[in-house]
Amino acid sequence: MQLLLVRHAESENNAKPVQNRVCDPSITARGRLQADCLGKWMSGLAIDQLITSPFLRTLETTRSILQHAHAPPRRYPVSVWHDVFENGGCYHGHHEKNFAGASGLSASAIESFFQEIAAQFPDREPPPLTLDPEIDESGWWGGKNRELPEEMQARSQAVIKRFEQTFSQQPGVEPLGEQENPVVVLIAHADFLREMLSQMLAGRVAMDAIGPIPNTSITSLQWSATGWKLTSLNSVTHLPPRLITGHQAMLS
Template sequence: MNLYLVRHGESTGNVAGKIQGWKDFPLSNLGRDQAELVAEYFKELPLDYIYSSDLIRASETAEAIATRKNLSVHKWKEVREVHLGPFQGLSRQEIFEKYPDAASKTILTSGVEGTETIDELTKRCQYIVQQLQIAHKNNNVAIVSHGGFISIFLMYLIAGDQWHTLHRPFQIGNTSISHIEWPKNRRNPIFHYVNRTTHLVTEAKLNSNMRLL
């Protein structure tokens, strides 16, 4: 199985500097452009199925890819962003003012009441891997999700249930792509790349060159 993890395009929540979690924000104008660029990236790649978080910023991004590939988007709530409860809709500064203890921890696993727990996140990751292995062992699959959850899922693929005990080094940009493969007859995955955004860099260079003409 080849698995492509894609973060959604820039959302209006990103623009406003809000911690989003499960709070729904649509794509910004730039985010819609980014979605078209990542869809173009997938144009020549084999893809059999597309799954998406049911939050609008992810599903809008997934629809752009699906349109280019003539596929349907299957919404899957299990790949939503981390549920951040009382943090959702606040800026980081507002969170640290209201919850000072969170400043010394990662927001994603702060342990603050009302946020998704490490145990709940671990069970989500377990379930996703199990379902993918059952249904798509020989397929090429894209999942459009969110930066926080993708970074945790990658850690789970590396360290299993102990993912939370290790430093989480991944930076996951808007519409970045991470490619993981489970080769036939091998239990453990291999990582081809993480956080690839060359589709955005190429476009930025083209726009810059056009302004110079």
């Protein structure tokens, strides 16, 4: 499996002071340009599975990838995973004294989002869409308390194992897509991607030396029986310099 870890485009929260942030922001005008560049670059890939967090900023980044698909979009099957959200979950407030759980988008809201994308291309078969069963009408977060750091670490471990078990070639199991080495793309968030990388590359890469993860940057890893191998880190070659953001501080 080749796994591409992609941070979402610049969100409105990335461009605001902490005290003005909201629980589930859209991407900014600059973020839409970033996502457009990302979508154009990814149109040249034969993607076997596209996975996204249920946050609005990751869905909007995913939209640009689907809009730029030149081949039949069935090569871009989409899954919305409930467990690849950003550190903390979906919540209101900016300080531990005023944190309050938010609901997050519901299953029907996410389905409508992708239906609107499909409606833009009536001559195309819409890509298959799968939502984790944990995402229901109460919202994917459901108003829970803010996630603790140790909970994110455990969740990251579970997500890594989920990738390994879902997309590795197993005896008697058909490979994903036409390739035995499927290309899988995850659109997620800076802090969560950093936690994933720290666990996947533990003992081999010093995370303190990696630096921030820019918006729409692409990190590529290869999975085999010997474990994870880093093949590229935080690439932003698809972006002009004026569109590179998130490289000076770690923001969600």
